[in-house]
Amino acid sequence: MPVSPLAPKSFPEMPAVAGARLATRACGVKYKDRTDVCLFAFDPGTTVAGVFTKSKTASAPVEWCRRALKGKKARAIIVNAGNANAFTGRAGKKSVDRVVDGVAGALDCPKGQVFAASTGVIGEPLPDQTITNALKALAGDLKGDGWDGAAQAIMTTDTFPKGATRSALIGEQEVTLNGIAKGSGMIAPDMATMLSFLATDAKLPAPLLQRLLEDAIGRSFNCITVDGDTSTSDTVLIAATGQARHPKLSADTKLGDPRLKAFRAALTDLLMDLAHQVVRDGEGAQKFVTIDVAGAASKNAARKIGLAIANSPLVKTAIAGEDPNWGRIVMAVGKAGEKADRDRLAISIGGVEVARRGEVVPGYDEAPVARHMKGQDIAIAVDVGVGRGRARVWTCGLTHGYIDINADYRS
Amino acid sequence: MPVSPLAPKSFPEMPAVAGARLATRACGVKYKDRTDVCLFAFDPGTTVAGVFTKSKTASAPVEWCRRALKGKKARAIIVNAGNANAFTGRAGKKSVDRVVDGVAGALDCPKGQVFAASTGVIGEPLPDQTITNALKALAGDLKGDGWDGAAQAIMTTDTFPKGATRSALIGEQEVTLNGIAKGSGMIAPDMATMLSFLATDAKLPAPLLQRLLEDAIGRSFNCITVDGDTSTSDTVLIAATGQARHPKLSADTKLGDPRLKAFRAALTDLLMDLAHQVVRDGEGAQKFVTIDVAGAASKNAARKIGLAIANSPLVKTAIAGEDPNWGRIVMAVGKAGEKADRDRLAISIGGVEVARRGEVVPGYDEAPVARHMKGQDIAIAVDVGVGRGRARVWTCGLTHGYIDINADYRS
Incomplete structure (x- = not known):
């Protein structure tokens, strides 16, 4: 599979995060001749937060992670690609148990502080021995760098590894934030169907970390869509090793607290970066599409309208075909089920006003809009004319490439 | 565009309906060298019922029809293809007004009893003069047969005309039911994005006719989907001329009344036939897919789960690729948002049980399932294991043909 034309030029330089180490290995879970298992290890005292798929068939x-999260502490995350261990019944549960048990043994840590994630085909038993056999070697290979290798090891239909790093001040102490992600199809809130693992050396109580994560995801991963399909396996985990020497923050610190401002912005920005990379690797994607919705009844209504546009096969095929077919945007606004005033609706494409007050602008010249549609970055803005709710969502076009990948490949 | 491989072998023989006449004409609204306008005329005393899109940008x-429906009587329906007169602001309203005014003049009937429907491109002003100029000629051409011609005249991206006829006894009197439909993309409840016009010689008060229509649509047009997109223009109208000599039925007759049993069955069957024809003409469709959902918390929950499966791009591409990728069905059940028990979930494809109690069946043999996937008619059955709600929905695969049609053609 060729690398997406929308891929970033290179993988970012990612520094080590104090207290976090990682290792990867080619275990042959499904793929041959590539790494497919990644182990993260964290020093004692590391707090953790997580957000998971809302699928009823998780x-x-x-399920294991949801329970483990209650302990608020993490010593390890074990991830494999090639098999999702989803819809595998009792055998699947036992597989997770054996894998996390193995990790706890190899790292000499409590089993309840080991998290697990799997991505790949659904419904096939996980050959967990391929993983457990490798745990000792993985534990021996752990080191502070190698985030690029980790991003590689968790890929499935991805055409490029996804990573991002940020730093921020808490008090006068600089902290580091690293994150990797995978995902290119089955991408829709909640969550944007993917795996993502983050580590920071910040010292943050788990409940605060959880609120920070949920807030940032609401503005990043939950605002992207590739195909409107939601995975059984979506997992975002963030581990905070607490090795940075900034003043303590209590668990009930408000998100608006000025001491958190820079960290919160960095976390959101990092997740947004990863989310955009997922869209840029959307299966068959040729165009990166930003959709701004304004004038909705609420922020949530705006997001729903944005996602209705972003998920519409007719809008997405028009984008792929470079056709400024704004009538389909009108259709998608109409089907979103949220309040909209047809006779006040305004639409811009590439900054050019196409329609306002419910009809095409007088003397509409399609030429500049058609030119914009030929570019790689498409901007659609809609004002639905009923309130002050705003949202921004991202998606890609629906192309022959998407059909090729999904009609031919059992992912 | 070649005719869909799923098309019926021929257009049915459709008898005249006493009190209903029709005519078509090539008016050049947008297309050249084909009929694109259809006029239905009904004798005085004809009652009417209708169901319309739930789009907020109708x-x-x-909008005209919704108001006219309050009068409960119909003398005419005027339909054009090639331009939807949607999102055309005040000009669009005036166009409708001029067209229905013209029809009322040509047929010498009250304007409020003239219904109108338009289908085609959104956002372009309707060149209504091309229609009004032809009304006198259309009125002169009215006759009782020619339903096939009417089905032709209302087509847009359709590759074949869609018609169906049924008869039923009310008391000892046989009544006739004729219907035509168009639609092949932008097909999703509510309503399945399409136009459909029906006429019967039954004598039914408008409120009863309305309840009968809504009931039948709930089991037909609202159970099909091609792409999950909802049109701005969906319209189903049924006219009952009342020329059949069966005993009168009062407006508050219950739907379960034995005198209505045969008529209700015939109407549902006719609408189901038309709905299936729409799916069989789904843009790019190569497979006709029936999805049965059982064991849901309610009938409505079952329908929602069925539509989540039917609208999933990943399920639809797997069907197009003849890949028995049942993991994607699990995913779609999970994302539907309705109650489902992962560990009781059972899935069959082509009558072969693939999974039960939340995992693949022991010794699963994919060969017969793969064979079934190569056929033209695909049957998927799911039991979600929580209740007794059932529903059946229909869809088609998502193919390169869909992309071709919608990336290249401004419909």
């Missing part, structure tokens, strides 16, 4: 590792 | 003719 995978066995997701 | 077209001008839809």
Whole structure:
């Protein structure tokens, strides 16, 4: 599979995060001749937060993580690609148990502080021995760098590894934030169907970390869509090793607290970066599309309208075909089920006003809009004319490439 | 565009309906060298019922019809293809007004009893003069047969005309039911994005006719989907001329009344036939897919789960690729948002049980399932294991043909 034309030029330089180490290995879970398992290890005292798929058919590792999260501490995350261990019944549960048990043994840590994630085909038993056999070697290979290798090891239909790093001040102490992600199809809130793992050396109580994560995801991963399909396995985990020497923050610190401002912005920005990379690797994607919705009844209504546009096969095929077919945007606004005033609706494409007050602008000249549609970055803005709710969502076009990948490949 | 491989072998023989006449004409609204306008005329005393799109950006003719329906009587329906007169602001409203005014003049009937429907491109002003100029000629051409011609005249991206006829006894009197439909993309409840016009010689008060229509649509047009997109223009109208000599039925007759049993069955069957024809003409469709959902919390929950499966791009591409990728069905059940028990979920494809109690069946043999996937008619059955709600929905695969049609053609 060729690398997406929308891929970033290179993988970012990612520094080590104090207290976090990682290792990867080619275990042959499904793929041959590539790394497919990644182990993260964290020093004692590391707090953790997580957000998972809302699917009613969530995978066995997701169920495990949900329970483990209650302990608020993480010593390890074990991830494999090639098999989702989803819809695998009792056998799937036992597989998770054996894998996390193995990790706890190899790292000499409590089993309840080991998290697991699996991505790949649904419904096939996880050959967990391929993983457990490798745990000792993985534990021996752990080191502070190698985030690029980790991003590689968790890929499935991805055409490029996805990573991002940020730093921020808490008090006068600089902290580091690293994150990797995978995902290119089955991408829709909640969550944007993917795996993402983050580590920071910040010292943050788990409940605060959880609120920070949920807030940032609401503005990043939950605002992207590739195909409107939601995975059984979506998992985002953030581990905070607490090795940075900034003043303590209590668990009930408000998100608006000025001491958190820079960290919160960095976390949101990092997740937004990863989310955009997922869209840029959307299966068959040729165009990166930003959709701004204004004038909605609420922020949530705006997001729903944005996602209705972003998920519409007719809008997405028009984008792929470079056709400024704004009538389909009108259609998608109409089907979103949220309040909209047809006779006040305004639409811009590429900054050019196409329609206002419910009809095409007088003397509409399609030429500049058609030119914009030929570019790689498409901007659609809609004002639905009923309130002050705003949202921004991102998606890609629906192309022959998407059909090729999904009609021919059992992912 | 070649005729869909799923098309019926021929257009049915459709008898005249006493009190209903029709005519078509090539007016050049947008297309050249084909009929594109259809006029239905009904004798005085004809009652009418209608169901329309739930889009918040409904077209001008839809708004007109909603108001006209309050009068409960119909003398005419005027339909054009090539331009939807949607999102055309005040100009669109005036166009409808001029067209229905013209029809009322040509047929010498009250304007409020003239219904209108338009289908085609959104956002372009309707060149209504091309229609009004032809009304006198259309009125002169009215006759009782020619339903096939009417089905032709209302087509847009359709590759074959869609018609169906049924008869039923009310008391000892046989009544006739004729219907035509168009639609092949932008097909999703509510309504399945399309136009459909029906006429019967039954004598039914408008409120009863309305309840009968809504009931039948709930089991037909609202159970099909091609792409999950909802049109601005969906319109189903049924006219009952009342020329059949069966005993009168009062407006508050219950739908379960034995005197209505045969008529209700015939109407549902006719609408189901038309709905299936729409799916069989789904843009790019190569497979006709029936999805049965059982064990849901309610009938409505079952329908929602069925539509989540039917609208999933990943399920639809797997069907197009003849890949028995049942993991994607699990995913779609999970994302539907309705109650489902992962560990009781059962899935069959082509009558072969693939999974039960939340995992693949022991010794699963994919060969017969793969064979079934190569056929033209695909059957998927799911039991979600929580209740007794059932529903059946229909869809088609998502193919390169869909992309071709919608990336290249401004419909």
